[in-house]
Amino acid sequence: MVNVLKNVSNSINAGLETAFYRLGVFVGTYPRRVLAGTTFVCALFLLGLMRFQQESRLEKLWVPQDSDVIRNQDFVKQNYPAVFEQGIMVAVKLPSGGDAGALEAANIKQLYQIHTEILNSLTVYDGRNWTWDELAYRRSSSGNPWISSILALWEFDGNVINNLTTDDILAKVNEPNTLMDPWNGGVFELNSSLGGIRFSGPNSTMIVSAEAARTFHRIIANYSFDSGSGEEVDARFEDWAKKFHSIGLRGWSMFREVTVFSQFGLSEEAGKAIQGDIQLLSAGYILILAYVILNLGRYNRLQHKVWLSISGIISTGLAIGVSFGLCSAFGLFYGPVHSVLPFLLLGIGVDDMFVIVQVWSEMSNEEHTTHTVPERLGICLKRAGVSVTVTSITDLVAFLIGATTILPALRSFCIYAGIGVLFDFLLQVTFFAATVALDAERIDQRRDACLFCMRLSDDWRPFSIEGRWLYRYFKNYHVKMLRKMPVKIGVLLSTLIVGAFSIYAATQIEIFFDFFSFLPSGSYILDYDRVSDKYFADGRVRFDVYVGNVDYTSPSTQGKLDILLNNTRSDPYVSTSIGVESWFEGLRTFNDTNVTGSNFYPSLNNYLAGPGARFGSKLNYSGTASPPALLASSFQATLVKLVNTQDNIKALDSVTAAAAQTFDNGQRSFAYSRFFLGWTTDKVIDQELVRNLLLAMAAVCIVTLLLIANIVSSLCVLTCVILTVVDAVMVMHYWDVTINTVSSVVLILSVGLAVDYSAHIAHFFMTCHLKTRQERVDASLTNVGVAVFSGGFSTFLAFVLLALSSSYVFTVFFRVNLAVVIFGLWHGLVFLPTVLSLIGPASHAELKIADIGGKGDAELDTVKKPAGENGLPVGSSDPAEPKSLPSPTSLTRPKTPAWAESLGGPGDDGDERTPQLV
Numbered sequence: 001m002v003n004v005l006k007n008v009s010n011s012i013n014a015g016l017e018t019a020f021y022r023l024g025v026f027v028g029t030y031p032r033r034v035l036a037g038t039t040f041v042c043a044l045f046l047l048g049l050m051r052f053q054q055e056s057r058l059e060k061l062w063v064p065q066d067s068d069v070i071r072n073q074d075f076v077k078q079n080y081p082a083v084f085e086q087g088i089m090v091a092v093k094l095p096s097g098g099d100a101g102a103l104e105a106a107n108i109k110q111l112y113q114i115h116t117e118i119l120n121s122l123t124v125y126d127g128r129n130w131t132w133d134e135l136a137y138r139r140s141s142s143g144n145p146w147i148s149s150i151l152a153l154w155e156f157d158g159n160v161i162n163n164l165t166t167d168d169i170l171a172k173v174n175e176p177n178t179l180m181d182p183w184n185g186g187v188f189e190l191n192s193s194l195g196g197i198r199f200s201g202p203n204s205t206m207i208v209s210a211e212a213a214r215t216f217h218r219i220i221a222n223y224s225f226d227s228g229s230g231e232e233v234d235a236r237f238e239d240w241a242k243k244f245h246s247i248g249l250r251g252w253s254m255f256r257e258v259t260v261f262s263q264f265g266l267s268e269e270a271g272k273a274i275q276g277d278i279q280l281l282s283a284g285y286i287l288i289l290a291y292v293i294l295n296l297g298r299y300n301r302l303q304h305k306v307w308l309s310i311s312g313i314i315s316t317g318l319a320i321g322v323s324f325g326l327c328s329a330f331g332l333f334y335g336p337v338h339s340v341l342p343f344l345l346l347g348i349g350v351d352d353m354f355v356i357v358q359v360w361s362e363m364s365n366e367e368h369t370t371h372t373v374p375e376r377l378g379i380c381l382k383r384a385g386v387s388v389t390v391t392s393i394t395d396l397v398a399f400l401i402g403a404t405t406i407l408p409a410l411r412s413f414c415i416y417a418g419i420g421v422l423f424d425f426l427l428q429v430t431f432f433a434a435t436v437a438l439d440a441e442r443i444d445q446r447r448d449a450c451l452f453c454m455r456l457s458d459d460w461r462p463f464s465i466e467g468r469w470l471y472r473y474f475k476n477y478h479v480k481m482l483r484k485m486p487v488k489i490g491v492l493l494s495t496l497i498v499g500a501f502s503i504y505a506a507t508q509i510e511i512f513f514d515f516f517s518f519l520p521s522g523s524y525i526l527d528y529d530r531v532s533d534k535y536f537a538d539g540r541v542r543f544d545v546y547v548g549n550v551d552y553t554s555p556s557t558q559g560k561l562d563i564l565l566n567n568t569r570s571d572p573y574v575s576t577s578i579g580v581e582s583w584f585e586g587l588r589t590f591n592d593t594n595v596t597g598s599n600f601y602p603s604l605n606n607y608l609a610g611p612g613a614r615f616g617s618k619l620n621y622s623g624t625a626s627p628p629a630l631l632a633s634s635f636q637a638t639l640v641k642l643v644n645t646q647d648n649i650k651a652l653d654s655v656t657a658a659a660a661q662t663f664d665n666g667q668r669s670f671a672y673s674r675f676f677l678g679w680t681t682d683k684v685i686d687q688e689l690v691r692n693l694l695l696a697m698a699a700v701c702i703v704t705l706l707l708i709a710n711i712v713s714s715l716c717v718l719t720c721v722i723l724t725v726v727d728a729v730m731v732m733h734y735w736d737v738t739i740n741t742v743s744s745v746v747l748i749l750s751v752g753l754a755v756d757y758s759a760h761i762a763h764f765f766m767t768c769h770l771k772t773r774q775e776r777v778d779a780s781l782t783n784v785g786v787a788v789f790s791g792g793f794s795t796f797l798a799f800v801l802l803a804l805s806s807s808y809v810f811t812v813f814f815r816v817n818l819a820v821v822i823f824g825l826w827h828g829l830v831f832l833p834t835v836l837s838l839i840g841p842a843s844h845a846e847l848k849i850a851d852i853g854g855k856g857d858a859e860l861d862t863v864k865k866p867a868g869e870n871g872l873p874v875g876s877s878d879p880a881e882p883k884s885l886p887s888p889t890s891l892t893r894p895k896t897p898a899w900a901e902s903l904g905g906p907g908d909d910g911d912e913r914t915p916q917l918v
Contacts, residue, residue: 006198017385020384023381024379024381024382025375027377027381031441046321048323051329052334058677059677061336062681077546086218088243089217091107091258100210103209103879105166107255110254112151118217118244121240125235133460134220135167135218135236144617147218148193149216150173155183175205186896191536197209198211211535221234222234231267231635242259247264259527270519287797288346288798295790299454302456303443306449311431313350314431315428316390316450318352318427324416325421337410337413340810341420344417345420346798347794348424349427352388355791390763395421397747399417401416409745410692444454445714475782479827482834491830499727504727508733510645512682513738518808519805521706540638543637543671544636545634546672547634547669548632553596555596567658568580571654575637586615618633618635649682649683651679652676665728684738689739689744696719696752700721701715709766713836724824742813753795756828761828761836764791766841769843795817796817799813
């Protein structure tokens with residue numbers, strides 16, 4: 001089995017090396033054509049942006065589209081199209097506002113003044129002004145506009161309200177009989193309109209004061225989907241909501257603060273959080289560019305890499321553009337979480353760029369001075385290509401696995417990311433490689449690094465040899481430190497202790513998501529949420545129980561309606577303190593007669609024209625049709641106080657099961673609320689997260705096993721990835737990040753990032769030709785450790801400014817990825833080298849020599865011969881050399897100039913070099 005795996009891996013690696021050598025020679029021979037061709041192809045893909053569409057609707061982003069809650073929502077939208085939206089206002093009394101607080105006469109009068117201004121405001125839409133009376137939502141065509149407020153007790157009559165005294169108000173709210181709502185009908189719910197109610201004594205029901213008053217103004221909404229914003233929009237409601245917010249937030253003398261809320265305000269504020277922080281992306285690009293410039297070359301006019309650095313960033317930007325264009329062309333939406341994609345792809349792209357440049361710089365002085373540019377680029381890609389392919393494929397596979405999820409936003413994001421990673425890889429080995437070739441030509445021609453139209457004089461010498469400080473650190477300090485046995489023991493113990501602690505923290509992390517988290521700090525919607533939680537937070541959520549198109553005249557159906565009502569009332573998660581009112585129960589009480597058969601519709605008409613008018617919105621009913629048709633009905637119930645996400649899920653399961661079991665044979669009954677959409681996501685998010693993480697890690701193991709071709713090394717890489725992810729979960733737990741839709745996306749991304757920090761080291765360790773484990777570990781850290789660290793640090797620079805963000809998405813991305821980078825670099829550059837130095841397997845070169853131990857000396861000499869100019873044993877032909885390209889030997893080979901000798905060569909530091917390992 002081991003030999004089969006080794007043979008498969010050798011075939012894959014040999015094929016990849018051959019392909020990359022050919023690609024390098026081709027790109028090095030025609031760099032300008034490659035730049036033009038790749039740019040043109042990317043531009044074609046960008047045309048797909050013409051179909052770009054955003055998506056912001058919760059049910060389209062995070063709810064499985066084949067779930068019952070989506071089917072139920074479709075039913076509600078179809079049968080109750082006349083939806084409404086509302087503006088909610090909470091007014092909090094002044095500390096010195098009198099003993100009765102919000103119930104003081106002066107406060108009630110100013111509350112009426114605010115109400116009057118809202119009703120008198122004009123909404124501009126469709127070229128004309130709309131009055132409140134035209135916009136207001138009514139439960140029936142002849143009913144009052146639906147407004148919930150303490151003012152409804154006096155039917156919003158200004159003549160009465162302006163003459164009230166505080167004693168009048170207290171007497172009204174303390175009426176001995178059931179307090180009725182004369183404006184909207186039904187029982188008046190004081191707890192909905194008044195917050196912070198205080199009573200005269202511990203066991204008293206006599207209200208003496210209230211801290212806050214709350215009002216609801218409902219208007220008819222007419223939404224349509226806008227693909228540009230990805231939201232359901234209603235321009236008329238938006239204009240009304242803006243005026244509503246302006247009036248409420250103006251500042252009112254009798255109240256300490258007035259806070260407002262509307263669905264439009266929530267969406268607008270959430271959008272501001274992300275849009276306002278997009279500028280951080282530009283700043284992140286600048287930081288990475290500066291870091292790349294400082295680390296890719298040397299600090300002199302000839303050898304620094306300004307334009308090469310810029311080309312690397314451009315290639316990543318092209319990959320991002322291709323991802324967006326191609327996905328848009330295929331109709332994939334762009335969601336709120338997609339805003340982190342540029343940071344992700346930038347980090348991955350720069351990592352590949354550093355690996356390529358590191359291999360180029362580690363080529364010997366002889367290789368640089370005796371090979372043509374196409375040959376050098378072929379050798380460079382031959383050595384770097386497999387390592388870059390390992391990480392790119394594992395990233396790609398991890399994202400493609402994530403694309404199999406049932407959550408639409410995560411699926412779309414993973415496809416965007418997978419395509420971005422694929423083209424990031426392709427552009428690095430073509431577009432960026434072409435600029436490497438052009439930069440090499442520039443150096444051979446002694447042209448200035450910035451103003452390449454200028455040639456340096458023959459007597460030019462660099463003032464000093466600087467740079468490569470990371471290389472010196474790894475060679476002179478990092479490697480030497482990890483050779484010491486006490487350090488090895490300390491590394492293993494500390495990693496295991498932190499890992500055990502992280503596993504414990506992972507079992508304690510909470511599953512919770514609050515949409516208000518998307519809002520920027522200082523948002524007026526957050527002020528409303530704070531005040532509402534303080535004075536009206538009873539944890540109660542209202543939901544409706546719906547019945548479809550059944551024969552309502554049938555005694556059997558009416559019996560099932562009774563059973564449905566009783567099942568709902570007896571459900572342990574339904575509040576008993578707030579009654580469950582049913583239109584059908586009221587109908588029978590009103591008529592006091594049999595309402596089955598032909599009596600049903602006449603009785604229903606009479607009831608809806610009288611006391612049942614308030615139930616008009618609960619019925620999809622056409623009383624004037626012939627025959628009359630009741631297509632759907634519903635009644636409302638209220639859940640008990642729910643404390644956490646687990647309570648939400650249990651309540652969801654309980655009430656939906658109770659509602660669904662009543663009707664059968666194609667008849668439908670179900671429980672539904674907007675809150676159920678989010679709770680359905682909470683119910684599956686942990687399962688989806690674990691599923692995708694396990695599949696992604698399995699993919700990492702398989703891909704590394706095929707390309708590294710060693711079980712021990714592959715398991716070591718997998719262990720590093722697992723430890724990095726678990727440590728990131730620990731940081732989440734202690735940094736107030738819960739398991740939710742956003743953090744789940746970032747955690748799945750972390751698998752792709754974490755593997756980059758370990759796979760490069762493991763791959764080099766297995767291909768290294770040195771003898772002992774420690775020598776191979778030292779060579780791995782010296783040769784690719786710098787690139788791994790630079791890739792990780794550049795990823796950190798890409799998102800470090802997100803620490804200043806007010807966006808929840810960016811904040812979570814920063815916190816989780818900070819942990820991934822820190823622990824990923826630790827495991828890749830400290831823990832993994834320590835483990836490999838102790839139990840690392842033999843290299844492929846050693847295994848190859850061992851396999852041919854019985855062969856003749858001539859054959860063995862062929863294996864042992866040093867690498868030649870093409871990276872193959874001396875005297876052997878290069879099968880990778882393309883027949884259609886000019887022969888490299890026919891190209892002019894550069895001579896070693898005096899200035900290069902004085903520098904010690906493009907890959908030399910002036911000190912003892914690490915042996916070249918081809």
